[in-house]
Amino acid sequence: MSQHGTEPSYVFTEKQVAEKSGLARHFLDTRTRLNENVTKADNFLVKRFYNLDHNAYLEGALPAKYKEMMGLVASACLRCDDCLNYHVIQSYRLGVTRAEQEEAINVALIVGGSIVIPHLRRAYELLTELYA
Amino acid sequence: MSQHGTEPSYVFTEKQVAEKSGLARHFLDTRTRLNENVTKADNFLVKRFYNLDHNAYLEGALPAKYKEMMGLVASACLRCDDCLNYHVIQSYRLGVTRAEQEEAINVALIVGGSIVIPHLRRAYELLTELYA
Amino acid sequence: MSQHGTEPSYVFTEKQVAEKSGLARHFLDTRTRLNENVTKADNFLVKRFYNLDHNAYLEGALPAKYKEMMGLVASACLRCDDCLNYHVIQSYRLGVTRAEQEEAINVALIVGGSIVIPHLRRAYELLTELYA
């Protein structure tokens, strides 16, 4: 499948993020290790879905950084720590400030309610390491 | 509670939206009618929550229009037509283009899956009327 | 399956509720009509589930009225209007006051967030008719 949109310009590499934050490193390492099983399985539909998932966050009508924060809000509302970590890291890599990340999390907190708080707490721990 | 952030500048009034789209008018009229019962009840905590909800979408570190689209993505992922209608309308009132709205909905579709499609279909009907 | 707990004492019959509120009547009539298909189907597991569902709200260690309000909070958080209507009506039938119902809804609003608001609005419409 061809791409729709262009690759965003990252301010930081994944490696730089992993060096800065132990929480990010642990998350990224686990994700890489688990994705190896998925890659080996070489499932047609999973590969297509991963491709589509990649396409959804490219630079397009909306800047990539806002789409990453939309992914962040969706992840927080649906309460998935892995997804939330991922989008916090991607937003950071695209130059999003901490104040911007907190406002995005606030939208998720208001829409999703106090059930979001345990995830907010863990996200703030990651934010604290990334923006130290 | 004081405000944190400033009121956004709307390109269109609610009245203009209601004149342009029958779907929007029906949604806004029903919402107004039902909110009257809530207003009459004058419940302390509900009023505080409404106030906080208002605060979450003001101009701040993030432009209001992106926060409305974050609300849109959250609403679509959590599959609430009323909330989705509301944020589509608010985004339109803040000058968001149709292409931008579609990309925001795409993030929700990828994160939330095919269960989002019936809501996407109804959102596209509203988009079609608003951007006619 | 035998019962565990005792039947609660209702202050109002379903018929009295239906006479007082048009919204309640419409809900109860639709529910009765649809349940006829379920009854006719006579599915073993569905019948057992309905029986268990009935048992969960009997007078026991907790008074039935608080269990109905717990069902109300769960229904509002999981955002099911039919379930919410049902537990608002059951709570009303057990003598719960409007102030008590509003506080229960507030717990759901805080836990579940603004996505609960459209359901809260419709619940307030029903409360307004029931407690007129």
Added chain:
Amino acid sequence: MSQHGTEPSYVFTEKQVAEKSGLARHFLDTRTRLNENVTKADNFLVKRFYNLDHNAYLEGALPAKYKEMMGLVASACLRCDDCLNYHVIQSYRLGVTRAEQEEAINVALIVGGSIVIPHLRRAYELLTELYA
């Protein structure tokens, strides 16, 4: 995107289903009407997602009829009437019996709880028309 798997053999056409059941006809007509807006919009990512969605239910390692019933269970658990209607109809078109559909719904009822019941009631109404 190429297909992965083969098209299933339907016992009934959509037209036959629509002639047999008023509920199915209303659902299918609304779906067709709303999909027209989506088709006109011609959004790259939405088209790709629809294509992938189609692929997921083809004959493959698993017979299509069981995948439709898996979609049915997912729809009931996630409580989407439109999706549930769709998979009940597709299962019917593939020759699934009423007893099989009821057992699939039972899995959803047990996994998803009483919050599924309002959707089960409406599904039984559709089943009653389809299998009359």
Added chain:
Amino acid sequence: MSQHGTEPSYVFTEKQVAEKSGLARHFLDTRTRLNENVTKADNFLVKRFYNLDHNAYLEGALPAKYKEMMGLVASACLRCDDCLNYHVIQSYRLGVTRAEQEEAINVALIVGGSIVIPHLRRAYELLTELYA
């Protein structure tokens, strides 16, 4: 924001709970540590939300202990272990009996289905330590 309602009278302090149960101690310690990052961030909207959250469980028209159990049911239905732990502990601190907690969990089990069971199992482990 002023309070609406009065602080409940706890039978046990958090410290007593932490001394009685290792699971409770681990949960409370982690929560305290993570909340420190949130407190330091001093985010306007988060502070307001925490305040509102506190207000929702005060003694009011409904006794605080029933509101804690409503929070427990909501947490179990929405399947958040942290929230569930919190409300089990708060209910215990307010003198709720084990039999009452089990009945509240039963409402969540019936409404939310078997997907609640893994959380029920972990809640029972905490109950076993608290009521030893």
Added chain:
Amino acid sequence: MSQHGTEPSYVFTEKQVAEKSGLARHFLDTRTRLNENVTKADNFLVKRFYNLDHNAYLEGALPAKYKEMMGLVASACLRCDDCLNYHVIQSYRLGVTRAEQEEAINVALIVGGSIVIPHLRRAYELLTELYA
């Protein structure tokens, strides 16, 4: 409660599964340990629910293996790792092939979206051990 349907014929015992996969062993051991508290509590409604849950997956109009995979899809869509592990193991014990399990997971991925991916990754790790 009597049974409705017959016990399925397992190809592998739980013990054999635990010997083959460390992940399965850890899951099964934890589940057994936690269930002991639930068994000791001897709660009327919980026992009835467990019984009903058992009934839902027996051989009936639908073969047990397809019902286990329906439970798998529901668990993945509702994003419960414990439930997903359980149904992957049960499906394996009933002779389901890896290709069949992957197709079932694909239905969940399409219906539930990218929020399912972290659970898919962990499920693939378990599949890799089971089908080694």
